[in-house]
Amino acid sequence: MDFKAKMLRDDALKGKNIVVTGGGSGLGLSMTRYFLELGASVVITSRNLEKLQKAAAELEEETGGKCVPLQCDVRHYEEVEKMLEQAHASLGEIHVLLNNAAGNFISPTERLSSNAFDTIIDIVLKGTKNCTLALGKYWIDKKQSERTVLNIVTTYAWTGSAYVVPSATAKAGVLAMTRSLAVEWAKYGIRFNAIAPGPFPTKGAWDRLLPGDLKEKFDLAKKVPLKRVGDHQELANLAAYLVSDFSHYLNGEVITIDGGEWLKGAGQFNLLEMVPEEMWDMLEMMIKSKKQS
Numbered sequence: 001m002d003f004k005a006k007m008l009r010d011d012a013l014k015g016k017n018i019v020v021t022g023g024g025s026g027l028g029l030s031m032t033r034y035f036l037e038l039g040a041s042v043v044i045t046s047r048n049l050e051k052l053q054k055a056a057a058e059l060e061e062e063t064g065g066k067c068v069p070l071q072c073d074v075r076h077y078e079e080v081e082k083m084l085e086q087a088h089a090s091l092g093e094i095h096v097l098l099n100n101a102a103g104n105f106i107s108p109t110e111r112l113s114s115n116a117f118d119t120i121i122d123i124v125l126k127g128t129k130n131c132t133l134a135l136g137k138y139w140i141d142k143k144q145s146e147r148t149v150l151n152i153v154t155t156y157a158w159t160g161s162a163y164v165v166p167s168a169t170a171k172a173g174v175l176a177m178t179r180s181l182a183v184e185w186a187k188y189g190i191r192f193n194a195i196a197p198g199p200f201p202t203k204g205a206w207d208r209l210l211p212g213d214l215k216e217k218f219d220l221a222k223k224v225p226l227k228r229v230g231d232h233q234e235l236a237n238l239a240a241y242l243v244s245d246f247s248h249y250l251n252g253e254v255i256t257i258d259g260g261e262w263l264k265g266a267g268q269f270n271l272l273e274m275v276p277e278e279m280w281d282m283l284e285m286m287i288k289s290k291k292q293s
């Protein structure tokens, strides 16, 4: 089974111009690479212009596509508006927005300063709002339809999660925004969907979220029923499909890609997986004998 294979046909995104926030590294970079391979032109944004320029040059070399690096802190609406102006100047019409930029850190919530909490809310929720509102208003004003917004959330957007409370709070907001605007802006021809990825290792996030020997202590692959972490291409395949015309009838959906991880934590009896086969014989006898008495 080659789950690292590329899914869509070579021209699947030909003619599409895409803005990827946080596109200079990690999962954003992997999705951008595949979009370029499928014929799209992509603007990548983040705060670090040097990193973006290097990534864009490498991606262009690798894929032969057009990748434009634009500095933008998504927390500030006026920076987002400026970035979009430059994006339009470089690529022309923008067809797709991928809200991927995020910030997160693990911490007991009572140790967080108010500013620390705000920082994550500002990047994740306000950043997604800033890009969506600025580009959405533009699309509506210019009567540009057949547009798509894809938001990256997480499975704890609906379960919540201890120790990443600002991120959980912000991602829940992004999910609500996705579903709300999917209905409200459908009349303008703008689709909204989200992806909730499980563990897909990236250097930046994993060093931050599982520092030191936490990586060994909490082997995330073991938490996944399929007993492995995700490969970046698997996520890129799904993202490319969701921003392509092939998913034209998909709107307001959140697709989880986590090998069953969150459901494993949710099912009341899932822990019974630890019961060995021999013990099931004994348990079955005990249960059946109870029923007879």
Ligand code: COA
Binding pocket: 102, 103, 104, 105, 106, 107, 111, 112, 113, 114, 115, 116, 117, 119, 123, 204, 205, 208
């Ligand atoms: N634990 C607790 N508080 C923290 C923290 C941590 N690990 N890291 C930062 N903070 C606090 C700071 O102390 C500061 O609060 P204060 O002013 O009250 O002291 C506040 O958060 C802002 O920190 P600062 O470093 O100024 O923010 P920043 O805007 O430069 O960047 C991040 C914050 C989270 C975006 C930064 O860690 C980052 O660049 N991360 C990379 C992206 C990322 O996290 N990706 C993961 C995606 S899942």
